[in-house]
Every structure is written in C-alpha cells, then in structure tokens.
Amino acid sequence: xxxxxxxxxxxxxxxxxxxxxxxxxxxxxxxxxxxxxxxxxxxxxxxxxxxxxxxxxxxxxxxxxxxxxxxxxxxxxxxxxxxxxxxxxxxxxxxxxxxxxxxxxxxxxxxxxxxxxxxxxxxxxxxxxxxxxxxxxxxxxxxxxxxxxxxxxxxxxxxxxxxxxxxxxxxxxxxxxxxxxxxxxxxxxxxxxxxxxxxxxxxxxxxxxxxxxxxxxxxxxxxxxxxxxxxxxxxxxxxxxxxxxxxxxxxxxxxxxxxxxxxxxxxxxxxxxxxxxxxxxxxxxxxxxxxxxxxxxxxxxxxxxxxxxxxxxxxxxxxxxxxxxxxxxxxxxxxxxxxxxxxxxxxxxxxxxxxxxxxxxxxxxxxxxxxxxxxxxxxxxxxxxxxxxxxxxxxxxxxxxxxxxxxxxxxxxxxxxxxxxxxxxxxxxxxxxxxxxxxxxxxxxxxxxxxxxxxxxxxxxxxxxxxxxxxxxxxxx
Amino acid sequence: xxxxxxxxxxxxxxxxxxxxxxxxxxxxxxxxxxxxxxxxxxxxxxxxxxxxxxxxxxxxxxxxxxxxxxxxxxxxxxxxxxxxxxxxxxxxxxxxxxxxxxxxxxxxxxxxxxxxxxxxxxxxxxxxxxxxxxxxxxxxxxxxxxxxxxxxxxxxxxxxxxxxxxxxxxxxxxxxxxxxxxxxxxxxxxxxxxxxxxxxxxxxxxxxxxxxxxxxxxxxxxxxxxxxxxxxxxxxxxxxxxxxxxxxxxxxxxxxxxxxxxxxxxxxxxxxxxxxxxxxxxxxxxxxxxxxxxxxxxxxxx
Numbered sequence: 090x091x092x093x094x095x096x097x098x099x100x101x102x103x104x105x106x107x108x109x110x111x112x113x114x115x116x117x118x119x120x121x122x123x124x125x126x127x128x129x130x131x132x133x134x135x136x137x138x139x140x141x142x143x144x145x146x147x148x149x150x151x152x153x154x155x156x157x158x159x160x161x162x163x164x165x166x167x168x169x170x171x172x173x174x175x176x177x178x179x180x181x182x183x184x185x186x187x188x189x190x191x192x193x194x195x196x197x198x199x200x201x202x203x204x205x206x207x208x209x210x211x212x213x214x215x216x217x218x219x220x221x222x223x224x225x226x227x228x229x230x231x232x233x234x235x236x237x238x239x240x241x242x243x244x245x246x247x248x249x250x251x252x253x254x255x256x257x258x259x260x261x262x263x264x265x266x267x268x269x270x271x272x273x274x275x276x277x278x279x280x281x282x283x284x285x286x287x288x289x290x291x292x293x294x295x296x297x298x299x300x301x302x303x304x305x306x307x308x309x310x311x312x313x314x315x316x317x318x319x320x321x322x323x324x325x326x327x328x329x330x331x332x333x334x335x336x337x338x339x340x341x342x343x344x345x346x347x348x349x350x351x352x353x354x355x356x357x358x359x360x361x362x363x364x365x366x367x368x369x370x371x372x373x374x375x376x377x378x379x380x381x382x383x384x385x386x387x388x389x390x391x392x393x394x395x396x397x398x399x400x401x402x403x404x405x406x407x408x409x410x411x412x413x414x415x416x417x418x419x420x421x422x423x424x425x426x427x428x429x430x431x432x433x434x435x436x437x438x439x440x441x442x443x444x445x446x447x448x449x450x451x452x453x454x455x456x457x458x459x460x461x462x463x464x465x466x467x468x469x470x471x472x473x474x475x476x477x478x479x480x481x482x483x484x485x486x487x488x489x490x491x492x493x494x495x496x497x498x499x500x501x502x503x504x505x506x507x508x509x510x511x512x513x514x515x516x517x518x519x520x521x522x523x524x525x526x527x528x529x530x531x532x533x534x535x536x537x538x539x540x541x542x543x544x545x546x547x548x549x550x551x552x553x554x555x556x557x558x559x560x561x562x563x564x565x566x
Numbered sequence: 567x568x569x570x571x572x573x574x575x576x577x578x579x580x581x582x583x584x585x586x587x588x589x590x591x592x593x594x595x596x597x598x599x600x601x602x603x604x605x606x607x608x609x610x611x612x613x614x615x616x617x618x619x620x621x622x623x624x625x626x627x628x629x630x631x632x633x634x635x636x637x638x639x640x641x642x643x644x645x646x647x648x649x650x651x652x653x654x655x656x657x658x659x660x661x662x663x664x665x666x667x668x669x670x671x672x673x674x675x676x677x678x679x680x681x682x683x684x685x686x687x688x689x690x691x692x693x694x695x696x697x698x699x700x701x702x703x704x705x706x707x708x709x710x711x712x713x714x715x716x717x718x719x720x721x722x723x724x725x726x727x728x729x730x731x732x733x734x735x736x737x738x739x740x741x742x743x744x745x746x747x748x749x750x751x752x753x754x755x756x757x758x759x760x761x762x763x764x765x766x767x768x769x770x771x772x773x774x775x776x777x778x779x780x781x782x783x784x785x786x787x788x789x790x791x792x793x794x795x796x797x798x799x800x801x802x803x804x805x806x807x808x809x810x811x812x813x814x815x816x817x818x819x820x821x822x823x824x825x826x827x828x829x830x831x832x833x834x835x836x837x838x839x840x841x842x843x844x845x846x847x848x849x850x851x852x853x854x855x856x857x858x859x860x861x862x863x864x865x866x867x868x
Contacts, residue, residue: 167657168601222852223859224794228656232600233791233848236784240841243780247834248826339608343664350657388675394668401661405651413650 110364111287114152118145118280139270140382146276147374147393150332153283154341155348155370156290156363157328160321162349163301163359165227169322170345172216172231173209173329174338178242180208182249189252198274198334205330212238213322275335282331286324290363297321298359340390344370347397354408369404373397428472433481433500434507435461436492438562441504451492458490506536509544511563522564573819575697575714576836580781580815582720583773584840587785588811589727590765592803595790596742601656602641602763603786605663606770607779609640611670619677630771637767640666641760693777693836716776723772730765731804738762739800781837785811788844792851810847818843 154170161167184204188197212234219230290297299307300317308314325345332341352366377393406413438461439453458469473490476482481496492500511525536544587603594600613636617629640662647658696716704711731738740748741755748755766786774782793806818840823833 162654162657165654165656167654167660171601171604171660219852222795223855225791226598226600228598228600229595229787229791229794232604232783232787233845235601235604236780236787236841237845237848240780240784240838240845242838244822244834244838244842247822247838248831251826251831339664339667342660343668346657346660346664350651350653350661353653354651386675388671391668391671391675394664395672398661398665398668405647411652416652 108288108291110360111284111291114287114367115284118149118283137382140378142273142276143271143382143389144375144378146271146279146335147378147389148371149276149279149283149374150328150335150341151344151348151370151372151374151393151397152367153279153286153370154328154332154344155352155366155368156286157321157324158345158370159349159352159359159363159366160290160297160301161325161345162353164321167346167350168228168231168342169213169216169325170329171342172235173212173322173326174333174341175235175242176212176215176238177205177209177330177333178239179245180204180206180211180242182242182245183208185249186245186252202278202330202334205333206326208238209326209330210323213326217318271335275331278331279335282327286328289320289324293317293320294360301359336393337390340394343394343397344373347394347401348373351397351401351404351408354404354410354412356410369397369400373400425475428468429476429479429481430503431462431464432458432469432472432476433496433503436490436496437500437504440492440500451497452489453492454489506541508562509541510536513544515563526564572697573823575717576693577816577819579693579696579714579716579720579776580819580836580840581812582717582724583777583781584785584789584811584815585808586720586724586727586769587773587782588789588807589731589804590762590769591786592790592793592800592807593738593742593762594766594786595794596800596803597759597762599655600787600791601659602644602766603770604779604783605644605659606637606640606767607774607782609663609666609670610634610637610767610771611667612636612673613670615670615673615677619673630775633771634764634767636666637770638760638764641763641767645759693781696776719772720776723769727765727769730761734758734761735800742800778837780841784841784844785814788841788848789814792844792848795851795855810844814840814844814847817847 158167158170161169181201181204184200187204188200215234215238216227216230219225219233220227296307296312296317299312300314300321304314307317329341329345332344348370349362349366351369352362355365356362373393373396377396378389380396381387381389381392404412407415409415435458436451436453439457440451455466455469459466464472473482473485476496477485480493481499482490483493483496484491514520514525515522591600591603594602610633613632613634614629617626617632620632621628623629640659643662644655644659647653647661648655651658653661697714699715700712704713737748737753737758740751740753741758745755748758770779770782770786773785789807789810790803792810793803797803797806819836821843822836822839825839826832826834
C-alpha cells in the first residue's frame with residue numbers, strides 16, 4: 090500500500106526513531122521523578138509533594154497536547170479542542186445524574202471522565218456530520234456543537250442543582266480545572282495518556298502525516314481516512330478530557346493550539362515539529378507551574394498559558410523557518426537578487442547592441458541603463474552601489490558604470506538563462522515571441538543549475554553544442 | 567407550567583438578544599469566522615478587569631468600553647498573527663483569546679485584594695435574574711410598566727445593529743462574497759472587516775452581561791447556520807436567521823420551564839435551554855433540507 094510498500098525500511102527507520110524519542114521522553118520523565126526523590130532538583134522545585142505533582146502533571150499535559158495539537162494545526166482544526174472541551178459538559182452532568190440515580194455518590198472520577206469522553210466524541214462526530222451538509226464549513230459546525238452541547242450541559246447542571254443532597258458544588262470545577270489541587274490519580278491518568286499519545290503518534294506517524302498533508306491523496310490510495318481521522322480525534326479527546334479536569338477548559342485549549350503554532354515557526358518537518366511542540370508544551374507547563382508555585386497569587390493555569398504565548402511570540406518573530414524576521418530577510422534577499430540580475434542583464438543587452446556582443450570596454454552610461462527598464466534613477470543608483478560592493482562593477486561615476494570581468498561573466502550567464510527560458514517558452518509552451526519577455530522575467534531569477542541544463546538539452550538546435558554561448562534574443566530589444 | 571409576567575420579560579430579553587446576535591452572526595458565518603464570538607466572549611476578560619480596577623464599579627461605562635475595545639483588539643491580533651505569521655486563522659484566534667483570557671485571570675487574581683470579581687460570574691450571566699433589575703418605569707394612565715434595564719439595553723443594541731447593517735449592507739455583501747471585486751471598486755475589505763468585528767464585540771459584551779456567553783455564541787452562529795441551509799440571498803438570510811432567533815428564544819424558555827416538571831424537577835437554565843432549542847431547530851432544518859435534497863436536486867446557491 091502506497092509508500093509503505095515501496096520504502097519499507099524508511100518506514101521502519103522513521104518509526105524506530107520516533108519510538109526512540111518517545112522512550113526518551115518517558116525515561117526523562119521517570120528520571121526527573123527519581124531525581125526529585127533524591128532531592129537533586131530541590132533548588133528548582135519546592136520540596137513539596139503537591140507542587141511537584143502539579144509541575145509534573147502540567148509538564149506531561151503540555152507534552153501530550155503539544156504533540157496531538159500539531160496534527161490538529163496541520164489539519165487546520167486547531168479550534169477542535171475548543172469545541173470538544175465545551176462538548177464534554179453534558180456528558181459530565183449526565184454521568185453524575187446517572188450515578189446519583191443508581192444510588193452512588195455522583196462524583197466518581199472514572200464515570201465522570203467516561204461521560205466527558207463520550208459526549209466529547211459525540212460532539213466531534215456531530216462536527217463531521219454537520220460539515221457534510223450543504224454550505225456548512227468546519228468553523229460553523231464547531232461553533233454549533235460548542236454552543237449547543239455546552240448549553241445542554243448548563244441546562245442539565247440547572248437540574249442537578251435541584252437534586253436533593255447531591256453535592257454538585259464541585260462539578261463545575263471539573264470543567265474549570267483545579268490546577269492547584271491536583272492529586273496522584275490525576276498524575277497517573279496524565280502519565281498513561283502521554284505515553285499513549287507518544288506511542289500512537291509513533292505507530293501511526295506515516296498515516297497521520299499523509300492525513301495532514303494530502304487527505305484526498307490518502308483516500309485515493311486506499312487509506313481508511315475516516316477511521317484514521319477518528320483515531321486522531323480520539324487522541325485529542327483523551328488529552329482534552331484528562332487535561333480538562335486537571336487544568337481547566339481554557340488552558341487545555343491553549344495547550345492544544347499555542348505550542349504547535351510556535352513549533353511550526355521553526356521547522357517544516359513533521360517529526361521535528363512534533364518533538365518541538367511537545368517540548369514547548371512541556372516547558373510551558375513546567376515553567377508556568379513553577380512560577381505559580383514560587384510567586385503568590387498567580388493562578389497556575391493562566392501563567393502556563395502566558396508562558397506558552399511568550400514562547401509563541403518569540404517564535405513568531407525569530408523562528409528560523411517561518412518566523413517574521415527570517416521571511417522578511419528572505420524576501421529582501423530575493424528582491425536584491427532580482428534587482429542585481431536585472432541590472433546585469435540590462436548591462437549585457439546594452440553592450441550587445443552596441444558592438445555585436447564584443448565591446449572593447451564594458452562601460453555603459455546611466456542614460457543607457459535607465460532606458461532599458463522602468464526604474465527610477467535613485468533605485469538604479471542604489472542597485473549599482475550594491476553591485477559595486479559585490480565587485481560586479483569595477484567603477485562608477487557621474488557619467489556611467491564600468492563592469493568588472495566577473496560582472497561581465499555574470500551578466501552573460503543571467504542573460505543566457507533568460508534567453509534559454511524565453512526560447513523554451515516559445516518552443517515548448519507555444520507562447521508568442523513578443524510575450525515571452527514578461528513571462529521569462531518572472532522565472533529567470535529562480536532558474537537553478539539543473540533546470541538550466543535541462544533547458545540546454547531541450548533546445549539543442551538553437552544552441553551550438555558545448556559552448557556556453559548566449560543565444561540571440563528571440564524578440565526585438 | 568405556569569406563565570407569569572416575569573416569563574414574558576425573560577422571553578422578550580431572549581428575543582431581543584438573540585436577534586441582535588443573529589444579524590451580525592450571519593456575516594460571521596458567511597466569512598467563515600463563526601468562532602469569533604466564542605473568542606471575543608472569552609477574550610474580553612482583561613478589558614473588564616482593567617475597567618473594574620480603574621473604576622471599582624461593577625457596571626461602569628469604563629468597564630463596558632474596555633471590554634468592547636479588547637474584543638475588537640482580539641479581532642485585530644487574530645488578523646495580524648494570521649497574516650504576518652502565516653498561521654491558520656483558527657489557530658491564531660485560539661492563541662489570541664486564550665492568552666487574553668489568561669491575562670485577564672491574572673489581573674483579576676492579582677487585584678483580588680480589592681476586587682470581588684468572579685470570572686465565571688462575568689462570563690455566565692443569568693437571564694432569570696435580569697427582569698428583577700428594573701431600569702425604567704413607564705406610566706400610561708393607570709397602568710405602570712416596569713421595564714427591566716436589560717430590555718432597554720438589548721433593545722438599543724438591536725436598533726444599533728439594524729442601523730449599522732442597513733447602512734453597510736451593500737459593502738458587507740460585496741466584501742463577504744467577493745473581496746477581489748470589492749478591492750477593484752475601491753472598497754477596503756479591511757475597514758469593513760474591522761467594522762464588523764467592532765459590531766460583534768459590542769454585541770457580545772452587551773448581551774453576555776445580561777444573558778451569559780453561551781447564548782451569545784449560540785445565537786451568533788446557530789440561527790444564521792439554519793438560515794444558510796434555506797436562504798439563497800443575503801436579505802433572506804438575515805430575515806430567516808432573525809426569525810429562527812426569535813423562535814429559539816421562545817422555544818428555549820418554554821422548554822426550560824416546561825420540560826423539567828415532566829421528570830420531577832421545577833425548572834432549569836433558560837439560556838442553556840435556548841442553546842438546546844437552537845440546536846434542535848438546526849437539526850430539524852438540516853433533516854428537512856436533506857429530505858428535500860433527496861426528493862429534488864437543489865439549484866446551486868451563492
């Protein structure tokens with residue numbers, strides 16, 4: 090099936106690598122636990138059972154939600170956590186009512202979690218069903234599910250308040266979280282879920298990847314897209330429900346959205362993004378919970394969110410893959426390159442026309458260059474200054490510019506690429522000779538070595554073999 | 567089930583709020599920004615907190631203004647992050663509103679020495695208590711009519727929303743359906759976008775103060791979604807969603823006081839039930855359109 094059959098060893102390698110990372114995370118977690126027992130990190134953490142529990146729980150939650158959230162982000166479904174976490178309320182209320190009706194206490198963790206997970210999943214299924222209706226988009230579907238389910242939950246809570254001696258008072262904190270008062274069982278649940286998330290992500294890495302990047306392709310090659318989608322959403326539900334009662338609604342939404350968005354700024358590879366997102370989530374949990382324990386009057390949930398947004402802001406500006414600064418620099422450098430190449434080509438064309446390509450001196454006046462393109466004198470001067478610094482131009486003064494030997498070679502190469510592309514367009518893309526100049530302009534600056542060689546091969550009649558000559562312009566200059 | 571004047575006021579407040587939300591909600595649904603209401607209603611917390619810390623009153627105009635401002639800022643930051651950072655709009659919305667909410671929580675807790683502002687009470691108003699807060703007393707001869715303050719505020723809000731939507735109907739229509747055409751006509755879709763966002767923020771803040779954020783989110787989205795299944799024109803979309811909003815408010819309250827007695831309770835939250843009623847109406851509409859679609863192929867809509 091698909092790539093798996095073609096490249097089995099690649100699949101195995103990826104999965105082992107991923108399993109290794111998962112194991113590493115688990116081991117570090119255990120290591121940290123042991124370290125804490127041995128009092129090594131006493132400096133960083135308050136030597137207090139409760140604090141330790143809170144910090145480790147939020148770290149684990151950050152790791153698992155960061156990883157699961159990455160898939161959501163790539164599927165453009167980040168707010169699914171929002172819809173899902175609101176949709177758990179009626180399940181919690183119904184589980185509580187059911188327990189009371191059966192004569193139980195009502196606040197049994199397992200039941201409540203089960204109810205929450207069930208109604209959360211139901212909400213997710215409702216979202217996918219609504220999306221299939223005409224004109225219904227995912228955002229509308231999520232909004233409908235979120236508000237209607239939550240409304241139903243509120244209505245049920247209204248009933249519960251009337252129940253005699255039901256002790257429903259704590260039920261709302263179930264959804265708003267109780268970060269400061271996490272208990273051992275919460276930690277165990279988070280531990281299990283984080284392990285599960287890492288294992289499932291590793292086992293289904295390739296499947297989730299193809300689901301994220303090309304769902305239609307996955308469906309057409311026979312992958313069970315619906316079931317994979319449900320598996321992924323099941324993971325999201327597990328993380329959300331566990332996180333919900335541990336740290337509350339808003340925090341779990343934030344942890345599903347913010348770390349993946351931050352990680353996306355640093356990489357374009359899925360496995361790196363998963364690891365980084367888990368790391369950022371975990372670190373947000375760790376730092377946030379520690380801060381909240383160290384300083385008075387800082388609610389842990391809110392501080393964790395703010396730490397995560399700090400990570401995001403930092404990544405937004407400085408991320409090496411999609412950060413604002415890097416993209417700005419990349420854009421600037423492309424612009425400079427295009428400008429320089431335009432200058433060189435204009436230069437070459439002036440020289441070519443003047444002396445049939447063999448001018449004794451590569452000196453061109455400003456006027457001649459200005460006439461070639463629609464650039465202002467000021468812009469032309471700036472481009473020329475940069476070319477001078479790059480030693481493509483030997484001298485420049487008030488009258489004009491003198492091209493250096495390297496500049497001449499570069500100019501010939503740029504012009505040659507431009508003409509090759511023009512000829513290719515005329516020969517193979519049936520574009521009229523007087524139209525190719527503009528089209529070629531768009532592409533010539535990004536022609537690589539490989540494409541140039543390909544162009545040379547596909548245009549053998551026009552080029553004399555061997556010599557890196559510049560073909561004549563196919564249209565009037 | 568017994569009906570008092572009290573219930574009529576609740577239904578009236580419900581209708582006014584629901585229609586006020588549904589009208590701008592139509593544009594949110596059309597522009598695929600349905601979750602904006604949810605985002606704004608959570609994100610206004612720091613605005614409320616700062617307004618409260620500045621004035622020390624719980625129902626001040628400063629607090630209201632702060633909330634509307636932060637609501638509009640939510641839209642601004644969302645747009646900014648998704649454009650500059652090339653982040654999916656849903657994700658950038660999630661980043662912005664959770665961060666703002668967290669900021670608001672910290673502000674409230676830090677200022678808690680002097681403040682008794684409960685975030686859940688800010689976010690979950692109660693429509694049942696709204697009629698008790700009498701704002702104006704109308705006298706007509708012998709009879710006096712005690713009009714709740716919320717009726718006045720949501721009534722004014724509805725008028726404002728109607729006026730703004732009528733004034734910018736054409737502009738929003740073009741920018742919603744064909745932003746490229748709007749640009750060639752010299753219409754700034756950015757300006758229209760932020761105008762809509764300010765209107766949504768204003769609506770959200772005004773309405774949830776009285777009836778809670780669940781109803782705001784439900785009414786911004788569900789009636790327009792029902793209408794989108796039926797209407798083929800923007801005008802009819804607005805009309806049908808207003809109709810659905812009205813129906814939702816009535817049905818919701820009737821269900822809230824009518825259903826629980828059947829299983830041995832007195833009543834339950836009206837806002838919760840209004841959201842449920844909206845969901846039921848949506849389910850019925852969806853089933854009916856599916857049925858109609860099965861019988862006769864629908865012409866392609868806009």
